[in-house]
Structures are given as structure tokens and as C-alpha cells.
Amino acid sequence: MKNKITLFSSFILPIYVAHGCPEKCTCHTVSKTADCKNRGLREIPAHLPPGIQILQLQNNHIWRINENAFTGTPLLKILDLSNNSLSSLAPGTFQKLRYLQVLNLTRNLIHYIENKTFSFLPHLKELDLSSNSIIRLPETFGNSTGNITLLSVKHNKLQKMERVLLESLPNLKVVLFKDNPWQCNCNVFGLKLWLESFLYRGGISDGIICSTPGIRKGKDLLKVPYELFGACPLTAAHVHLTSIHHHNFEHRSSLKHAHHNEHAENSWSNCDPKPKPRPVSLRHAIATVVITGVVCGIVCLMMLAAAVYGCAYAAITAKYHREHLASARQHGTPEEKEPFNSSLA
Incomplete structure (x- = not known):
């Protein structure tokens, strides 16, 4: 009898698990996960269980995301869309996912990110945009994205990055920049100042390596002297932040820069000469x-x-x-008054 119950349970369990799950996915009620990876999908599958918190869509051929693709899964916390064919993201694509914490968009074909693409994701902590073809990032990812702690833009085609975007992420702890063709001219100077401040506050980064101009190719942006940016336009924000952080940078950055794995703010698009000595x-x-x-x-x-x-x-x-002398001449001595020849007598 016991063997029959066990056999019956093993028979009905997959049916229970698969209930309300798309044909090409496997849904697990205990872990609240929908496993749809490696299924040859071209779109986000419909009719996903509304209670799932983890959606695995990596290694498919998804090339677009419909506006209402996530309306039925409002409780998602982790969304993995890595290794797909996405070339663009419409603003507000993920705005229904108010509980989303991790968004993985690596290894797609994304060329640029629009303003407010990730609006209304107040719980988003990790955003991975690495290994795409991104040439431009916006000045803001969207409203309510201030809780992001990890941002990765490595392995893209970025030449510059607006410091305004980074300043809109006050809780950032880790930022990854490597393998981008960074242009180390006035356009990147604001990023240099922000990065110095970020490292000074305990942040972790893999650094920015210059690609152009030729004389700076292969050099760490943080080690490019301020004097080389002397011809850049001056802004009040740059003056303020340079005077606060520049004198502390060299020691702190040596401890926090690159891969030291020490777990770790405000304004800093242009340039500023090295501060002059105090008069x-x-x-x-x-x-x-x-x-x-x-x-x-x-x-x-x-x-x-x-x-x-x-x-x-x-x-x-x-x-x-x-x-x-005059007195002596006037009175003289006895010998002086005696005649000369008397001495011969």
C-alpha cells in the first residue's frame, strides 16, 4: 500500500508543479521559480504563475519585450534575461515589477538605454548591463532607482558616462567599467572626479582604462594628472569637489581600487586644473x-x-x-739742553 501511495504521489507531483505553467517552462511552487531557459523562446511566455519570484529566461532568442509582458507576474524578485537577442528596451518595460531586486541583461544586443527605462523599481539592487553593445547611457535610469548597489557596464562600447547618472545612485557600492573604449578627454573628467570620491567613500570598482587619445591609451584614468585637463571648461561643482577630495585620493584609492575586494558620493562632464596652493x-x-x-x-x-x-x-x-708730544718738545730733558761738545771735555 505504501509503495502505491509513493508511486501515486510521484505521478501527480509533476502535474501539480506544471499547473498554470507555460508549455516550454518548468515551474516550482516551493522555490517560486519558473525555469524557461534554453527553450528557444522568442518572446516572454504568457500565462506564467502569478506567484513566482524567480524567472529564468537566459539562453533563448527573445528579441523584444511586450509592454504587458510582466503584468501577470508582479511579485518577481529576480529576472534573468541574459544571452538573448534584445536590441532595445522601451521605457517602462519593467515598471510593473515593483519588487524586482536583480535584473540580468548581460550578453544581449542592446545599443543604448533610454531615460527612465527602469522607472519605478524601488527595490532594485543589482543591474547588470555587461557584454552588450551600449554606446550611450542616459542621465537617469528612472524614478525610484536610488537603491541600486551594484551596476555593471563592462564589455560595452561606452566612451563616456555622465556623472549625473552615477550621482542619482547614492547607495552604489560596486561599479564595473572595464573593457570599454573610454575617451580620456574633458568629457570623462567628471567621471574621474566622481570615481575618486566613490573610492574614497569605500566603493569598489575595477577602474577605467583609457583607449583614446593615443598618448593616454592603456593608462588608468585615475593616474592621469590633473594638469593634463587644465584646458577643460571649469564648473563650480568640479572646483568644490576637487578641493575636498583631491588631497586624500592617492592613499585611499591604492587601498580600494581594482580587485582588493574590500567592501565598500557628489558632483564632479568637464575639467578643472589642479588646485593652487593657498595664498x-x-x-x-x-x-x-x-x-x-x-x-x-x-x-x-x-x-x-x-x-x-x-x-x-x-x-x-x-x-x-x-x-x-708738544709738551715734551717745549720743556725737554736735561740731556737735550746740554751743549753737544760738552760731552767731549
Whole structure:
């Protein structure tokens, strides 16, 4: 009897699991997962169980996402669309997924991301856009995306990135930039300043390696001297942030940069020369000049007094000798008054 129950249970379980699940997917009620990977799909499958939290769609041929594709799955937390054929994403494509935490869009054919593509995803923490053909990113990913902690844009075709976008992600802890043709001119200077601040605050990054211009090819953007950006337009935000963070950067970045795996903010599109040394206080300078003048005056007076004293002493000594000589000539000694020839007598 027990063997019959076991056999019956093993027979009805797949039917229960498959209930309400698309034909080419496998749905698991316990893990709340819909496994639709490697099924040759060209679109998001319809009639997915409304209670699923994980949807695996990787390794298919999905080339577009319909506007209402996720209307029936509002509780999704993890969505994996990696290794598909998506070339564009309409703004608001994912806006029904208010509980989404992880969105994987790696290895697609995406060329650019529009403003507000990821609007109204207040719980989104990880956004992976790596291994696409992205040439441009917007100034914002959308409303309510401020909780993103990990952003990956590596292996794309980005030449620059607006610091405004990064500033809209205040909780960012990890950002990955590598393998992009970064253009290290004035357009990327704001990114340099932001990255210095990000690393100083404990963020983790794999760094930005310059592709152009030729003299900077292969160099780490963070090691390109500020003086080389001296001809760039100046902005007030750059001046403010450079003065705050530049003097602390070298030590901190050596600890946090690249792959140190130490677990880890505000404004910084253009350029700013290296901050000039702080000017000397005018009051301090005047005081120094006055003190120097007084000391020099005292020394001069002492030298003058010594000269006067020496002259007076010399004059008195000379007068004394003249008077003594004159007296001696006038009165003479006995020997001087005796006739010359008396000594022969």
C-alpha cells in the first residue's frame, strides 16, 4: 500500500508543479521559480504563475519585450534575461515589477538605454548591463532607482558616462567599467572626479582604462594628472569637489581600487586644473615685513653707535698724543739742553 501511495504521489507531483505553467517552462511552487531557459523562446511566455519570484529566461532568442509582458507576474524578485537577442528596451518595460531586486541583461544586443527605462523599481539592487553593445547611457535610469548597489557596464562600447547618472545612485557600492573604449578627454573628467570620491567613500570598482587619445591609451584614468585637463571648461561643482577630495585620493584609492575586494558620493562632464596652493595671509605678510624692518633698524643703529664710538675714541687718543708730544718738545730733558761738545771735555 505504501509503495502505491509513493508511486501515486510521484505521478501527480509533476502535474501539480506544471499547473498554470507555460508549455516550454518548468515551474516550482516551493522555490517560486519558473525555469524557461534554453527553450528557444522568442518572446516572454504568457500565462506564467502569478506567484513566482524567480524567472529564468537566459539562453533563448527573445528579441523584444511586450509592454504587458510582466503584468501577470508582479511579485518577481529576480529576472534573468541574459544571452538573448534584445536590441532595445522601451521605457517602462519593467515598471510593473515593483519588487524586482536583480535584473540580468548581460550578453544581449542592446545599443543604448533610454531615460527612465527602469522607472519605478524601488527595490532594485543589482543591474547588470555587461557584454552588450551600449554606446550611450542616459542621465537617469528612472524614478525610484536610488537603491541600486551594484551596476555593471563592462564589455560595452561606452566612451563616456555622465556623472549625473552615477550621482542619482547614492547607495552604489560596486561599479564595473572595464573593457570599454573610454575617451580620456574633458568629457570623462567628471567621471574621474566622481570615481575618486566613490573610492574614497569605500566603493569598489575595477577602474577605467583609457583607449583614446593615443598618448593616454592603456593608462588608468585615475593616474592621469590633473594638469593634463587644465584646458577643460571649469564648473563650480568640479572646483568644490576637487578641493575636498583631491588631497586624500592617492592613499585611499591604492587601498580600494581594482580587485582588493574590500567592501565598500557628489558632483564632479568637464575639467578643472589642479588646485593652487593657498595664498599667504596679508596680515601675516605685513607683520613679517614690520618685524624684519625693526630688527634691521636696531642692527643699523648698533653699527652706527659702534662707528661713532670708534671715531670718538680715535680722535681723543690722537689729541692726547699730540698734546703729550708738544709738551715734551717745549720743556725737554736735561740731556737735550746740554751743549753737544760738552760731552767731549
